[in-house]
Amino acid sequence: MxxxxxxxxxFCWGVERAIQVAREESDGGKRTVFTDGPLIHNSQMMDALGQEDIREVGDYKSSKDLQLEESSEKSSVVVVRAHGISPQRRNYLKSLGLPFRDGTCPDVGIIAGKVKSHAEKGFFVVIFGDPEHPEVIGLLGYAKGRAYVISSVQDLNQLPDLGEKVAMVSQSTMFTNEFNRLSLLLKEKYPHLIVFDTICGxxxxxxxxxxxxxxxxxxxxxxxxxxxxxxxxxxxxxxxxxxxxxxxxxxxxxxxxxxxxxxxxxxxxxxxxxxxxxxxxxxxxxxxx
Ligand code: SF4
The missing domain is CATH 3.40.1010.20 (4-hydroxy-3-methylbut-2-enyl diphosphate reductase, catalytic domain)
Structure with missing residues (x-):
């Protein structure tokens, strides 16, 4: 055939980069690398990384406290995966007292920057994405309560009156055509809407x-x-x-x-x-x- x-x-470049960060820190297994949730959503690759003592701790949503089993013989480090995390989660991970490396994909970092800066300027931010996905959970943390997540027209119709300052971003992995459709509908509801197409390249x-x-x-x-x-x-x-x-x-x-x-x-x-x-x-x- x-x-x-x-x-x-x-692999996209963001995933390759996060794996490289974890591997650099592991240095061939000389150090234990704890990743806050699965570094990537592929169990075969996670098994391969486990051979280098790169261990998934925490949970899919990066919400639970980490149970770290540190070895007395070698040092450990905490690595953030490509999806990124909220500022609150960052503070928590840093409070664990271990060295900390950030593997957040720069494309996700750009979305976080837009959410943060617009929330600080008094905008409400509408995020098109899956509310259960760790990337979206992380982004919500930058909005300080000024964000709504929508994944359908139904969700959009249920949004309250948000005034004139409204911005829209997307989770990085959404469909472009759905994002475009929802952004047009959102513009009808909020005529001053600012739209950022943040679906990654x-x-x-x-x-x-x-x-x-x-x-x-x-x-x-x-x-x-x-x-x-x-x-x-x-x-x-x-x-x-x-x-x-x-x-x-x-x-x-x-x-x-x-x-x-x-x-x-x-x-x-x-x-x-x-x-x-x-x-x-x-x-x-x-x-x-
Ligand atoms: S934002 Fe895009 S490039 Fe970055 S990790 Fe996600 S899918 Fe990959």
């Missing part, structure tokens, strides 16, 4: 490269990535919305040959937290079908 791989499948690239796969003749689409990865789930949703049979898998072990019997070509893409070794093994297996 012909396998067409998306140009931008796999890597997300936009992955979404448009997936559409290229469809246009280049892929009869079905395989999306590789963790079931909890927001951007992977979005890629699977986007592929399905283009009327292509879509298979969201975590590894090559999830593939079944009979699912692909009727296709002569398949497109492959992967979320921003999917490592290259998994993408390669999936492509190899599909090529042999």
């Amino acid at each position: 012909k396998v067409i791989r998306a140009k931008s499948a796999g 890597a997300t936009k690239e992955r979404q448009s490269d997936l559409i290229d796969l469809v246009q280049n003749g892929a009869e079905a689409i395989v999306v590789i990535g963790g079931k909890h990865s927001a951007n992977t789930r979005k890629l699977a949703k986007l592929a399905a919305s283009h009327n292509r049979p879509t298979f969201h898998i975590e590894t090559a072990n999830d593939l079944s040959p009979e699912d692909f019997e009727k296709f002569s070509s398949v497109g492959v893409t992967a979320g921003a937290s999917t490592p290259e070794f998994i993408i390669r093994s999936v492509c190899d297996k599909l090529e042999n079908y």
Whole structure:
């Protein structure tokens, strides 16, 4: 079977950078690295990082107190993952008294800066995103109570009168077309609305490269990535919305040959937290079908 791989499948620069930060701190396992929640949403990669004593502590939302098991033989460090955290969480992590390294993606840092500066100038900030996602939870912390999260038209309709000073940002991994649609509706409600399209370049690239796969003749689409990865789930949703049979898998072990019997070509893409070794093994297996 012909396998067409998306140009931008796999790690985005923000994830690569966070992994590099953690690896630098670990120095080949000489130091224990505690990450506040999973460094990336990919269990196979987390297992590989565990070999270098990079350990996930805390929880998905970065809300619980950390239980740190420090070794008496080697030093430890706390690393913040690419999603970023709220200023309150930052203070808490720093209060633990361990060295601290920030792996927040600079693209998320830009969104946080916009939320903070506009809240300080008296704006209400509407964040388009998933209220349960750690990135959004972190962003809310910068708004000092002056932010609302919306993920649908229904949420938008329920927003109260926010006056004239209203700004809108997006979680970095949302769909561009949904963001544009909601921003137009929000503008009708708040005519002075200031809109910041903060969907990151890597997300936009992955979404448009997936559409290229469809246009280049892929009869079905395989999306590789963790079931909890927001951007992977979005890629699977986007592929399905283009009327292509879509298979969201975590590894090559999830593939079944009979699912692909009727296709002569398949497109492959992967979320921003999917490592290259998994993408390669999936492509190899599909090529042999
Ligand atoms: S998806 Fe975008 S914002 Fe998130 S880590 Fe990657 S580059 Fe940064």
